[in-house]
Structure formats: structure tokens, C-alpha cells
Amino acid sequence: MGVALPLAPVLAARMESDETVAASSNNPVPLHWLEDTASTKAVGVTWGVPWPKGKHKKGTAFSLHDQQGSSFAVQSWPLAYWPDGSLKWTAHAAQLVPAQTQGLVLSTAKTASPTKGLTVTEASNAITVDTGAIRCQIHKQGSTLITAITRDGRAVAAAGRLVLLTQDRVDAEDEGVTRTQEFTGEISQVTVEQSGPVRAVVKLEGKHRQAKASRAWLPFVVRLYFYADSEAVRVLHTITYDGDETQDFIKGVGIRFAVPLHAPLHDRHVRFAGEDQGIFGEAVRGLTGLRRDPGAAITKAQVAGQATPDEKSFPPEVASHLNLIPAFSDYTLVQPSADSFAIRKRTRKGFTWLNSATGKRSAGLAYLGTPTGGLAFGIKNFWQNHPAQLDIRNAVTDEADVTLWLWAPEAPPIDLRFYHDGLGQDTFAKQREGLDITYEDYEPGFGTPKGVARTSELMLWALPATPSAAALASLATTLQTPPVLACTPAYLQERAVFGDNWSVLDPTSPARAKIEKQLAWYFDFYKNQVDQRSWYGFWNYGDVMHSYDESRHVWKYDIGGFAWDNSELSTDMWLWYYFLSTGRADVFRMAEAMTRHTGEVDVHHLGPFAPLGSRHNVLHWGDSAKQLRISTAANRRFYYYLTGDERVGDLLREQVPAAKALLTIQPGRKLPQDDPRKSGVTKTEAYCSFGTDWGAIAAAWLTEWERTGNAQIKQKLLNSMQTIAAQPHGFFTGSALLDVETGKFRLSTDTKPYAQHLNAVFGLPEVCAELITLVDMPAFERAWLAYCELYNASEAEQAARLGQSLGKLNLRQGHSRLTAFAAKRKKDKKLALRAWDEFYHASGGLTTHPQAHLLKGPEVLTPVDEAPGISTNSVAQWSLAAIQCLALVGDEIPNGL
Structure with a gap:
């Protein structure tokens, strides 16, 4: 049974000052574009805004306008609530804001109406979205996801469906015939998540199925995504691997559309985007x-993608021989690596390909159409997520096919098998030996890719003419x-989002400037390493490597647990807090890619290990x-x-029941066999550390409570906080049995204080910082501040407070930010100076x-x-400590260091 304690915490009443709360309700929030957007097209855009507690009620209307007073239609919805029910975060979508518009502000007022408006009509078998510029009909069942995309009553694309190619072997030396199969995505559920008036979102779920076969998988x-008045459709595509990696080898995965073509062959146009604004452009039947x-009139029109004069006006010697000019039906752009792409074409299947063009990094966009319109289609992060491919087929017919391949069929198939045979590690003792030498935590059956996922982003544009x-x-x-x-960044700091533990960088002293310069150096180094070391690819892009091998001058890509980082020691959080502090667009892009990767590829979303993540390894799931x-919210x-x-909202919700996974999967796989954390427990209780485990659980429960106001989740979170505080040594008790249904920890009978260096380096300090400002629970705050103050304290002080010292502890520099947090909360200058001493001189970091x-x-x-070392x-x-020490005790930073 869980410990029975009175649970009557008072939700924090730490409201904004009366002056702030009483401020005008339409006090504008300044917004800015992260990048120079002069070369981009006006698009629909969605972003989030935080609010002070108590300022806005649910249902508050918001408006968007620029410094000239121009208004833009905006759609708003809540993302999170304060405990009093007021809005904490809201999301906003705006239609076709010119990307170069400056001085945008969000305020509370009646919003402008979309020029034409967006409507969603739902019937028994289909959903129709009309943006005012295009209409898109979406199927509710079967293998056709998008029936048609039309513009001005004319179909630009039709029969949108998911395609999957597999083969049963990948080793070229194997004898026998390689069998390939084709599957098509089959819809099982369709949900309209938003229906306008500015933004609509339709979610389709299902599996891939082979025609006339019973198996459905992947x-x-x-x-x-649709925006009012927009001619574009944004597509977010996620697959989850549920096959047998020893025989289900994916040869190609993508989405295919039919493109109607009703024009002479010489007025059908193909375009591909290369790099540095480069464009490849040809007609299906060239006249140049x-x-x-x-x-000149004819060739100039064709090159520009405009309608050529009537054939009757062609010179007779050309008009009478058009049939003898080859027409090219099929085109392919393939990006097999991060540094090369090729474009080829052929007249039709059964005849050779002609090499048309080559380059390094394609922008991943293509177009097929006529002077009266066509479809532009592309894949975001095309070369970064190689191998990728764009196909055009049957362009000489009345209905061509275009395919956006997220995994290029021309590349070797996806091979997700483990990279070694176990090396004889068939006993616990041998597996401990392996961990000792290569840092790889190996156990048979655990290195499976079952349940890992991959999300890709694509765009479609239904254009009224062949674009220049x-x-x-x-x-x-x-x-x-x-x-x-x-x-x-200044507004986000004012709102103290994600804990009051970061600040906008401000080199007001030589000491601060030196730290901020080093922060920039580390980010720039890793950003450049991504490119220099080619940390790209479908399964890898977004991650960085863990450790470096100076002898070979390479990162340890092939050594057990030293290869991919997999969020180890909060790499994701470093990037995000650095973005908050700087507002740098390149930091955002790198953090975005890491979030997409680590939330999908490094986590099992189905199968026996769901929804847990995998520790760092040569393979992300290995x-x-x-x-x-690793899977932490x-x-x-x-x-x-x-x-x-x-x-990402799905991924956050996926973690809400994650504590239950501890009932069957012990996170410390190589704990000694006699460790009590391996002993039997009740059906609803599991051993849970107060650090790496509970920090993740608390983040998931906090997020769900914020998003929904769910009273049960809230109570579980509060139960867990109070029962940690009630332990013999609070957080220094280390771990206890958690009832995953109630959130209550048993009171531990172990009176010996305990600390582990990894407990507070996977998001625990950041989560606790948010909880303490959100929930008025003095006992929990005391327990956490004691941990923050004593982890790096002297052995004598530890013994005086805890009964004995904690022994030799690691990562003391990283824990300086805990000392700084205690100093800020307690207003203790002595602790603040100690935090800086730890930051500059403590072991287990970068002095x-x-x-x-x-x-x-x-x-x-x-x-x-x-960079040796x-x-x-x-x-x-170091970066997290730097950012948080500057924010928490920056006023006490010693000069001259």
C-alpha cells in the first residue's frame, strides 16, 4: 500500500503584481520573424504565446496587426492553463502574412476576418476543406487519402495515397531471388482536429496493406494542414516500425499523387529545385x-513555362515533325547522400535514362504542370534526411504520377538489424563485462527497432500557372x-517560461561576456560538426554524437554506448534554453531537428518497451x-x-502513462542481481528513482495537467511531490516504490542518505523549478532546496545535515546550477558565490x-x-549551468576570472 498522508497543498497564489494584472488587457505582445524572410512566399504560420497567470480567460479573442495598423486574420486556441483556469499558453494561426512584414504584435481585440475564409464540410465518406483558393477532398476510408485537390474547379492533383515498397533480403551475396512487394496506406480513422476559420487540421491514421492480402503493418x-486563402497543403507524415527487422526491409516509403495534364506535350513543364536558388526546367517535349x-516567340514561351502559340502558327518544317521529337515521360531527382544529387529522364519504361543534371544539395522541390496550372511538391530537409527522391512518371499521358519518396527506392533498403551477434554475451556477468569495455548495455532481444518512429514534413502547392x-x-x-x-526573447523572459532559470544574454560585464562567448563557441562548434561529420540521414538527422576518439580523429560512431547521444545529459534542453536566451534562428533549427529526432527515433512508441526511450548507442534503439x-516530456x-x-503534442500525451512501464522494464538494466530494485513488487508499484525516473514522470504529468486541467493527473503529481518530501531524507532518499495508479511513493525504511550524479542532469532541476513556482507546497520546496544546497556542499556540512556525508560525487560543475537555484530562492549571497566557485572550479565538467x-x-x-577533450x-x-547561473545569480558573478 502507498503511504497515507494528508494531501492539501495550496496551489500557488503567486500572481503577477496588482499593477501588472490590472494592466490593459490588450497590452500587445511583440512578435518577430526568426530569419530574414525576404525571399520566401507569404504563408500561413502558427506560433505559441505565454501569458501571466490570471490575465486572460479561456475564450479570449486575440488580434494580429503590424506597426502600420494592418490587421491579419488570426485563429487562437489554448495550449496550457494556469491552476486558476486562466490561459498560460495559447497557440495562434495567421493567414498568409507577408513574410517580410515587420512590427507584428498580438493583442486582445476582435480579430480580422479571413478574406474568403476557410470551411470544412464533413460527409459520411469524405471531408472537404475549402481554403478559398483551393478545395481538398479527403477520404475517410480506403487507400486514397486525398481524392482531389482542385483550383478554380480544375483538378490539380488526385488519388493521393501512401506507398510502401519492401524486399525480403538486403545482402547482395545471398543466393536466390529477391522478392519485392508494394503496400498502400489504408485509412482506419480520420479526425478533424481544427476546422477554421483560419486553420484546419485533418488527421488520418492507418496501416499499410498489400492488395488482396491480410497483413497490415507500418x-x-x-x-x-490548411490556411485560409492559401494554395498550399502542409503534410506531416509519421511512420512507426512494427515489422521484423530480419526480413521486413523497406525499399521505399512515400506519398503519390496523380496529376492531370491537358495540354500539348510541348506545353507540359517539369521543374526541379537544386541549390543556391538553382532551378532545372524543361518541357516534356522540348522545342529548343x-x-x-x-x-524566338515559341522557344521563349516554352522556356518561361508560358503557353506557346497555336501549332498552326508553327513553321511548317517544325509543325509537321513534332511527332519525331522525343517526349520524355519520366523524370527522377535522387539525393542518395548529403552531398550529391542527380536528375535523370527517359522517354518511357523499357528505355535508357539520360543524365540531365547533377549537384550537391537539392532543395527537394519539383513541379509538374502546364501554363494553366500544376502541382509543386517537396520534402523539407530533403538532403539532410537522405536518401530522398522525387519522381515524375507518365508525363506524356493525360494523368501523370508524382511520388515524394521519403526513403528513395534507388538507395539500399532500410536495414534495421542489430550491428553484431551478441559477442557471446549470453549471461548477466558477460553483459556487465561488455558494458565495462564498450559502454554498451547489451541484452539479447532489447536492441530491436520495433516501435521506433519517423516524422517527415512535406508541402504541396496547387498553382494557377507554371511558376517562373x-x-x-x-x-x-x-x-x-x-x-x-x-x-x-525579452517577452519570453518576462513571462519566465520553462522556469525562472534563464535570461536573455547580456554581456554587461567582462565575466558575463566571456561565458556568453563560450556558449556561442560551443553551439557553433556542434553546428559545424553536424555538417563536417555529416550527421545526416533519415534515421540520424537531428542527433549529435556522444564522445570523441582523438586517436582516429572521429567521433566514436562504432563503439557501443559512446556513439549517438540520444539526449544524454540533456542535450535537447541545452539547445532550447540557449535558443530562449538568444533568439537565434540557427539554434531554433538545430533544436527543432533534435526534437523531431529524439522524440521519434530514440523512443519506442509501440511494442514491449513503449513508451520508453533507448540509452545512447551505436544504433539509436540498440x-x-x-x-x-530519454523519452521524457x-x-x-x-x-x-x-x-x-x-x-509533438501526441508524443507528450504518450508519456502520461509511462510510469507503468517501470512495472515490467527496469531502467537500470545492469543493476547488481541482489539490488533491491530488482525485487518483486505489488501489481501497481515499481521502484522509481526520484531523479531520472520521477523527473520524467513529473514532466509528463505537469504537461498533461497544464494542457487539460485533468484533476486526476494533477492529484497524482501532487501526491508524488508530497510523498517525496515526506521521505526520511527527501530527495536524498534516492528512490522508493511508486504506486503508478495514485502517484504516491511508499515511505522508505532506508535511513541512509543517497545521491547519484545522474539524478539531476536529465531535466529534474528544470522541472522542479517550474513546479515550485506553480504549486505552493513548502515541504516539497524544502526537500528540493536541501538537495540543491547539499549535493555540492562540504562533507562536514552534508554530515551535519544528513547524518553522514554523501561520498565522492561526480558532475559537480553541472550541479552548480542547483546551488544557484537554492541561492536565488533563499536570497543567500554566500550560496551564490559558492555556485560560481563550483561553476568555475568544480570537478566533473569543463574547467x-x-x-x-x-x-x-x-x-x-x-x-x-x-577539439581535443x-x-x-x-x-x-556546462552550457545549462552557464545559462542558469547567469540567470539565477548573475548579479554575484565574480569579475576578473
């Missing part, structure tokens, strides 16, 4: 460069760097330690609240900083920057 979630010149090269280049820019609208500290909250992203130097051949394969663990913790 679950998908596809979201379609012929032996017989058709004339400049217009298509603008679309390509919009595809690859969609304009991001955000609150200013480690046998399946842990809440603490890493996803930033992106969700800043953007309102529905898929001196690595210097980078450029390596060239023949020492290395390609030129790369190397670099460690992602150390950099992430």
Missing part, C-alpha cells in the same frame, strides 16, 4: 535546340526554411537500457509550446575549454575541426 499518422528553329524560376526558388526557400514567428530519461515541452505542433584546430589530409579523410555530456551540462 502504422502511419498523416496530418494535413532543334535543327529547325521554331522561332524566381517564384519556384522562393517556394523552395519556403519549403526548406518555413517562416517562424515567435515572441521576442541499447538494452530503456529509460524514461521535459525535452519536448519547448517545441510544443513555442509552435503548437500537434505531433578549461577545448580549442579547435583544422585537420586536413592525409591525417583525415576530409578537412574537419577537432570535447564531450557532449560536458558541453551540455
Whole structure:
């Protein structure tokens, strides 16, 4: 049974000052574009805004306008609530704001109406979305997701369906015939998540099925996004692997559309975007460069994608021989790696391909259509997520096919098998030996990819005419760097979002400036390493490596638990807090990519390990330690609240019941066999650490409570907080049995204080910072402040407070931010100075900083920057400590260091 304690915490009444709360309700919130958007097309945009407690009630109307007074239609909805029911975060969607518009502000007032408005009509078998510019009919069942996209009554695209190609073997040396199969996505459920008037979202779920076969596998979630007056459809595509990795090898996965073509072959146009605004453009049947010149008017029109004169006006020697000019039916752009792409074409199947063009990094956009309109289609992060491919087929017929391949069929199939045979590690003792030498936590059956997912973003534009090269280049820019609208860093700091433990960087003293310069250096180094080390690819993009091998001058990509970082020691949080502090667009893009990756690929979303994440490994899913500290909602909250992203919202909700996974999966796979945490427990109780485990559980419960006001989740969270505070040594008790149904911890009978260096480096300090400002529970605050104050205290002080010292502890520099938090809450200058001493001099971190130097051949394969002594663990913790110490005790920073 869980411990029975009176649970009557008073929700924090820490309201804004009377002056702030009484301020005008339409006090505008300043917004800004993260990037220079002059070259991008006006688009619909969605962003999040935080509010002070008690300021706005649910249902408050908001408006968007610029400094010239122009208003833009905006749709608003709640993302999170304060305990009193007032709005904490809201999301807002605006229609076609010119991306170069400056001085945008959000305020409370009646919003402008969309020019034409967006409507969603639902029938028994279909949903129709009319943006005012296009109409999209969405099927509710079957294998056709999108029946048609029309513009001005004319179909631009039709028969949108998911395609999956598999093959049963990948090893070329195997004898026998390789069998390939084709599957199509089949809808099981359709949900209209938003229906306008500015933004509509339709969610389709299902699995891929082979025609006339019983097997359905590879679950998908596809979201379609529409904005009022927009000609575009944004597509968010998620797959979850549920196959047998020894035989279900994916050869290609993507989405296909039919494109009607009703024009002479010489008026059918193909376009591909390359790099640096480059555009490849041709007609299906070219009229330029012929032996017989058709004339400048004709060739100029064709090159521009405009209608050519009537064939009757063609020179006779050209008009009578059009049938002898080859027409090219099929085109392919394939990006097999991060640094090369090729475009090819052929007249039709059964005949050779002609090499048309090559380049390095394609923007991943294509167009097929006629002078009266067509479809532009593309994949975001095209080259970064290689291998990717764009296909056009049957362009000489009345209905061509275009396919956006998220995994290119021309590349080797996806091979998710484990990378070694176990190396004889068939006993617990041998597995401990393996962990000791390669840092890999191996156990048979645990290195499975079952349940890992992958989310991709695509765009479709139903265009009224073949776009000019400049217009298509603008679309390509919009595809690859969609304009991001955000609150200013100063406003976000004023609202103290994600804990009052960060601040806008402000080099007002030499000591602060030195730290901020080093913060920038570390980010820039890792940003450049992503490119230099090619940390790209469908399953890898967004992650960074864990540890460096100076002997080989490479990151340890092939050594057990030293390879991919998988959020170890809060790399995600480092990037997000650095973004909050700087507002830098490049930081946002890197953090966004990491959130997409670590929330999908590093987590099991179905199967026996769901919804836990996998510890760092050569393969993202390869480690046998399946842990809440990797799947933690603490890493996803930033992106969700800043953007309102529905898929990340799914991932956050997925973690709400995650504590139950501890009933069957012990996070510390290599605990000694006689460790009490491996002993039997009741059906609803599991051993749970107060650090890496509870920190993740609390983040999930806090987020769900904020999002929904769910009273049961709220009570579980409060129960867990109070029963941690009631332990013999609070957080220094270390762990206890958690009743996953009630959230109550048993009172531990262990009177020995305990601390573990990893407890507070996976989001626990950041989550506790938010909880303490949200919930008035003095006992919990005392317990947490005691942990913050004593972890780095002297052994004598630890013994005086706890009865004995905690022994030798690691990561003391990273824990300086805990000391700083205690100093800020207690208004203790002595503690603040101690925090800075720990930051500059404590062990287990970076008291001196690595210097980078450029390596060239023949020492290395390609030129790369190397920083001897670099460690992602150390950099992430140093950076978090730097950001939080500056925010919490920055006024006490010693000068001259």
C-alpha cells in the first residue's frame, strides 16, 4: 500500500503584481520573424504565446496587426492553463502574412476576418476543406487519402495515397531471388482536429496493406494542414516500425499523387529545385535546340513555362515533325547522400535514362504542370534526411504520377538489424563485462527497432500557372526554411517560461561576456560538426554524437554506448534554453531537428518497451537500457509550446502513462542481481528513482495537467511531490516504490542518505523549478532546496545535515546550477558565490575549454575541426549551468576570472 498522508497543498497564489494584472488587457505582445524572410512566399504560420497567470480567460479573442495598423486574420486556441483556469499558453494561426512584414504584435481585440475564409464540410465518406483558393477532398476510408485537390474547379492533383515498397533480403551475396512487394496506406480513422476559420487540421491514421492480402503493418499518422486563402497543403507524415527487422526491409516509403495534364506535350513543364536558388526546367517535349528553329516567340514561351502559340502558327518544317521529337515521360531527382544529387529522364519504361543534371544539395522541390496550372511538391530537409527522391512518371499521358519518396527506392533498403551477434554475451556477468569495455548495455532481444518512429514534413502547392524560376526558388526557400514567428526573447523572459532559470544574454560585464562567448563557441562548434561529420540521414538527422576518439580523429560512431547521444545529459534542453536566451534562428533549427529526432527515433512508441526511450548507442534503439530519461516530456515541452505542433503534442500525451512501464522494464538494466530494485513488487508499484525516473514522470504529468486541467493527473503529481518530501531524507532518499495508479511513493525504511550524479542532469532541476513556482507546497520546496544546497556542499556540512556525508560525487560543475537555484530562492549571497566557485572550479565538467584546430589530409579523410577533450555530456551540462547561473545569480558573478 502507498503511504497515507494528508494531501492539501495550496496551489500557488503567486500572481503577477496588482499593477501588472490590472494592466490593459490588450497590452500587445511583440512578435518577430526568426530569419530574414525576404525571399520566401507569404504563408500561413502558427506560433505559441505565454501569458501571466490570471490575465486572460479561456475564450479570449486575440488580434494580429503590424506597426502600420494592418490587421491579419488570426485563429487562437489554448495550449496550457494556469491552476486558476486562466490561459498560460495559447497557440495562434495567421493567414498568409507577408513574410517580410515587420512590427507584428498580438493583442486582445476582435480579430480580422479571413478574406474568403476557410470551411470544412464533413460527409459520411469524405471531408472537404475549402481554403478559398483551393478545395481538398479527403477520404475517410480506403487507400486514397486525398481524392482531389482542385483550383478554380480544375483538378490539380488526385488519388493521393501512401506507398510502401519492401524486399525480403538486403545482402547482395545471398543466393536466390529477391522478392519485392508494394503496400498502400489504408485509412482506419480520420479526425478533424481544427476546422477554421483560419486553420484546419485533418488527421488520418492507418496501416499499410498489400492488395488482396491480410497483413497490415507500418502504422502511419498523416496530418494535413490548411490556411485560409492559401494554395498550399502542409503534410506531416509519421511512420512507426512494427515489422521484423530480419526480413521486413523497406525499399521505399512515400506519398503519390496523380496529376492531370491537358495540354500539348510541348506545353507540359517539369521543374526541379537544386541549390543556391538553382532551378532545372524543361518541357516534356522540348522545342529548343532543334535543327529547325521554331522561332524566338515559341522557344521563349516554352522556356518561361508560358503557353506557346497555336501549332498552326508553327513553321511548317517544325509543325509537321513534332511527332519525331522525343517526349520524355519520366523524370527522377535522387539525393542518395548529403552531398550529391542527380536528375535523370527517359522517354518511357523499357528505355535508357539520360543524365540531365547533377549537384550537391537539392532543395527537394519539383513541379509538374502546364501554363494553366500544376502541382509543386517537396520534402523539407530533403538532403539532410537522405536518401530522398522525387519522381515524375507518365508525363506524356493525360494523368501523370508524382511520388515524394521519403526513403528513395534507388538507395539500399532500410536495414534495421542489430550491428553484431551478441559477442557471446549470453549471461548477466558477460553483459556487465561488455558494458565495462564498450559502454554498451547489451541484452539479447532489447536492441530491436520495433516501435521506433519517423516524422517527415512535406508541402504541396496547387498553382494557377507554371511558376517562373524566381517564384519556384522562393517556394523552395519556403519549403526548406518555413517562416517562424515567435515572441521576442525579452517577452519570453518576462513571462519566465520553462522556469525562472534563464535570461536573455547580456554581456554587461567582462565575466558575463566571456561565458556568453563560450556558449556561442560551443553551439557553433556542434553546428559545424553536424555538417563536417555529416550527421545526416533519415534515421540520424537531428542527433549529435556522444564522445570523441582523438586517436582516429572521429567521433566514436562504432563503439557501443559512446556513439549517438540520444539526449544524454540533456542535450535537447541545452539547445532550447540557449535558443530562449538568444533568439537565434540557427539554434531554433538545430533544436527543432533534435526534437523531431529524439522524440521519434530514440523512443519506442509501440511494442514491449513503449513508451520508453533507448540509452545512447551505436544504433539509436540498440541499447538494452530503456529509460524514461530519454523519452521524457521535459525535452519536448519547448517545441510544443513555442509552435503548437500537434505531433509533438501526441508524443507528450504518450508519456502520461509511462510510469507503468517501470512495472515490467527496469531502467537500470545492469543493476547488481541482489539490488533491491530488482525485487518483486505489488501489481501497481515499481521502484522509481526520484531523479531520472520521477523527473520524467513529473514532466509528463505537469504537461498533461497544464494542457487539460485533468484533476486526476494533477492529484497524482501532487501526491508524488508530497510523498517525496515526506521521505526520511527527501530527495536524498534516492528512490522508493511508486504506486503508478495514485502517484504516491511508499515511505522508505532506508535511513541512509543517497545521491547519484545522474539524478539531476536529465531535466529534474528544470522541472522542479517550474513546479515550485506553480504549486505552493513548502515541504516539497524544502526537500528540493536541501538537495540543491547539499549535493555540492562540504562533507562536514552534508554530515551535519544528513547524518553522514554523501561520498565522492561526480558532475559537480553541472550541479552548480542547483546551488544557484537554492541561492536565488533563499536570497543567500554566500550560496551564490559558492555556485560560481563550483561553476568555475568544480570537478566533473569543463574547467578549461577545448580549442579547435583544422585537420586536413592525409591525417583525415576530409578537412574537419577537432577539439581535443570535447564531450557532449560536458558541453551540455556546462552550457545549462552557464545559462542558469547567469540567470539565477548573475548579479554575484565574480569579475576578473
